[in-house]
Amino acid sequence: MIQVEGLTKRYARQVAVDNISFEVNQGEIVGFLGPNGAGKTTTMRVLTCYMPPTAGSAKVAGFDVYESPMEVKRRIGYLPETPPLYPEMEVGDYLKFVAKLKRVPSGDVNRRVDEVAERCSIADVKDRLISKLSKGYRQRVGLAQAIIHNPEVLILDEPTSGLDPKQIIETRELIKGLAGDHTIILSTHILPEVEAICQKVIIINKGKLVATDSVDNLTHRMHGSDASVVVVDTAGQADSTAVQQRLEQVSGVSKVLGRHVEDSGFTYEVESLAGRDVRADIARVIVQSGWNLHELKSVSFSLEEVFLELTGGQAPQEGAE
Amino acid sequence: MRNIWTICRRELYSYFVSPVAWVILAIFAILSGFFTFAVTTSFLRYALQSQMQGGGGPMNVNEQAISPLLSNIAVIAIFFLPMIGMRLFAEEKRQGTFELLATSPISDPQIVIGKWLAALALYGAMLLVLLLDCSFFFIYGNPDWKPFVTGFFGLLLQGGCLLAFAAFISSTTKNQIVAGAAGFGLALLLWVLNWVSSFGNSDFLQVLSYLSILSHYDSFARGVIDSKDLIFYCSMIFLGLFLTTRSLESVRWRA
Numbered sequence: 001m002i003q004v005e006g007l008t009k010r011y012a013r014q015v016a017v018d019n020i021s022f023e024v025n026q027g028e029i030v031g032f033l034g035p036n037g038a039g040k041t042t043t044m045r046v047l048t049c050y051m052p053p054t055a056g057s058a059k060v061a062g063f064d065v066y067e068s069p070m071e072v073k074r075r076i077g078y079l080p081e082t083p084p085l086y087p088e089m090e091v092g093d094y095l096k097f098v099a100k101l102k103r104v105p106s107g108d109v110n111r112r113v114d115e116v117a118e119r120c121s122i123a124d125v126k127d128r129l130i131s132k133l134s135k136g137y138r139q140r141v142g143l144a145q146a147i148i149h150n151p152e153v154l155i156l157d158e159p160t161s162g163l164d165p166k167q168i169i170e171t172r173e174l175i176k177g178l179a180g181d182h183t184i185i186l187s188t189h190i191l192p193e194v195e196a197i198c199q200k201v202i203i204i205n206k207g208k209l210v211a212t213d214s215v216d217n218l219t220h221r222m223h224g225s226d227a228s229v230v231v232v233d234t235a236g237q238a239d240s241t242a243v244q245q246r247l248e249q250v251s252g253v254s255k256v257l258g259r260h261v262e263d264s265g266f267t268y269e270v271e272s273l274a275g276r277d278v279r280a281d282i283a284r285v286i287v288q289s290g291w292n293l294h295e296l297k298s299v300s301f302s303l304e305e306v307f308l309e310l311t312g313g314q315a316p317q318e319g320a321e
Numbered sequence: 322m323r324n325i326w327t328i329c330r331r332e333l334y335s336y337f338v339s340p341v342a343w344v345i346l347a348i349f350a351i352l353s354g355f356f357t358f359a360v361t362t363s364f365l366r367y368a369l370q371s372q373m374q375g376g377g378g379p380m381n382v383n384e385q386a387i388s389p390l391l392s393n394i395a396v397i398a399i400f401f402l403p404m405i406g407m408r409l410f411a412e413e414k415r416q417g418t419f420e421l422l423a424t425s426p427i428s429d430p431q432i433v434i435g436k437w438l439a440a441l442a443l444y445g446a447m448l449l450v451l452l453l454d455c456s457f458f459f460i461y462g463n464p465d466w467k468p469f470v471t472g473f474f475g476l477l478l479q480g481g482c483l484l485a486f487a488a489f490i491s492s493t494t495k496n497q498i499v500a501g502a503a504g505f506g507l508a509l510l511l512w513v514l515n516w517v518s519s520f521g522n523s524d525f526l527q528v529l530s531y532l533s534i535l536s537h538y539d540s541f542a543r544g545v546i547d548s549k550d551l552i553f554y555c556s557m558i559f560l561g562l563f564l565t566t567r568s569l570e571s572v573r574w575r576a
């Protein structure tokens with residue numbers, strides 16, 4: 001449904017999106033995850049034909065955003081970071097205006113307005129001025145305008161930012177409810193949001209694509225475990241199973257896998273519970289047993305580092321690749 | 322066509338639901354009423370004088386009352402039109418609704434023309450107020466209606482020009498006040514340009530004074546539609562709207 005290839009967007013002073021490629025299939029809900037300034041909004045603005053790409057291409061429903069923007073625009077519903085609302089208008093009038101703007105046939109306008117108002121639970125405020133609405137209601141009006149022409153693709157830029165927890169849950173439910181009929185891309189800088197709504201995640205950071213994966217895989221990696229590689233030389237004092245048993249007793253260790261058994265030493269992969277650094281304990285245990293510790297290093301998953309960086313951790317820069 | 326109408330209607334909705342349009346209309350009603358009164362009074366005094374002095378030429382309501390009135394209105398319009406035009410795009414950009422328009426299946430020229438027409442319609446409403454004032458002349462006098470019609474037509478054309486440029490200025494900023502001030506400055510400049518013709522006779526000064534927006538109005542106020550002036554106004558309108566469209570395009574490239 002959406003194909004992005006080598007997409008690059010350069011602003012006057014910086015490259016906001018750098019050569020990213022991804023695909024979204026029909027009916028998927030995809031989370032676009034990245035910290036502030038990652039280039040999420042920029043990518044979405046290219047997809048919605050708000051602005052042309054500097055290089056590369058993007059196709060929506062088979063139409064290129066640069067070559068046939070009108071075709072793309074007809075098929076896309078877009079909720080920008082700030083809902084595009086006219087404060088001086090009444091909700092119902094506003095939705096009618098958007099319906100006409102999106103080329104809903106005149107005869108269907110009123111029916112569509114009623115339908116989306118029902119769906120987004122804003123039917124009770126249809127006669128209210130938009131300036132008088134609460135933030136949660138505004139967001140729902142924003143969603144309503146995005147789906148008014150029943151678009152094939154929905155693009156939602158941080159749909160829950162700035163809402164209170166109750167409104168966040170309501171909005172997420174609403175988006176999930178829309179899933180069946182539309183292909184949805186939503187951006188967020190919050191990982192749990194992706195877990196709550198999406199099937200697939202695209203992670204970008206500093207304009208570069210970091211990973212695309214299914215949410216199941218991602219959460220498995222995120223919440224699964226850390227791993228370290230240990231190389232121990234017992235100088236013949238103990239066999240490899242004994243060492244393995246000893247390692248398994250270290251607190252925080254969930255699993256020990258023997259890798260190689262050689263004269264120079266035994267190699268193990270030690271998995272530990274997420275967030276526990278067991279290296280110091282392992283080192284102590286080995287030294288106390290009178291063995292030699294040849295090597296001890298943590299092998300973190302790249303996604304883990306990405307996640308740390310995304311959430312403001314201090315993972316090293318190179319780890320983002 | 323339907324797209325232009327959609328944009329135009331929403332714009333008018335915003336004008337009239339907010340106090341903007343009503344305040345502008347009210348102030349204009351007071352001013353135009355005052356000017357009508359002033360022209361009429363001076364016309365009557367003049368008429369009385371010439372009668373007492375025994376004749377003189379025949380008095381002409383068109384030449385001595387309506388034409389000066391319309392010329393005055395053309396000047397007042399220079400103050401009002403930037404106020405009408407300043408919000409057209411600056412407001413959309415500020416509140417983020419431009420993103421809605423720009424991602425809808427509607428072309429930039431359609432957006433520009435729709436908004437310009439709405440602003441022009443508001444100016445038309447102001448001229449209707451003036452028309453009410455002027456009905457006075459028709460009730461108590463017997464003026465020639467032709468200069469009257471051309472005068473109003475000329476006012477609309479001149480308004481269309483200034484609104485097209487106000488729209489352009491509005492499309493370059495997010496700040497309505499900045500747009501209003503710059504629009505007013507430009508309108509003023511276009512007005513006083515015809516003064517430069519008194520500085521000398523060089524080609525450059527000729528061109529500058531040709532660009533003066535008011536000098537092209539005189540013929541309309543006198544009841545003639547000079548094709549030269551008509552072409553001037555139409556091309557200025559086209560230029561203004563064209564620049565606005567280009568400016569929107571560049572907003573998207575940079576945005």
Ligand SMILES: Nc1ncnc2c1ncn2[C@@H]1O[C@H](COP(=O)(O)OP(=O)(O)O)[C@@H](O)[C@H]1O
Nearest residue numbers: 011016035036037038039040041042043575576
């Ligand atoms: N209109 C613009 N002009 C120049 N730079 C911009 C513009 N919009 C965004 N940027 C820059 O591009 C980068 C990506 O921004 P953005 O796409 O808004 O990120 P996100 O939505 O992920 O927070 C940021 O560093 C931002 O400063």
Ligand SMILES: [Mg+2]
Nearest residue numbers: 040041042081
């Ligand atoms: Mg953003």
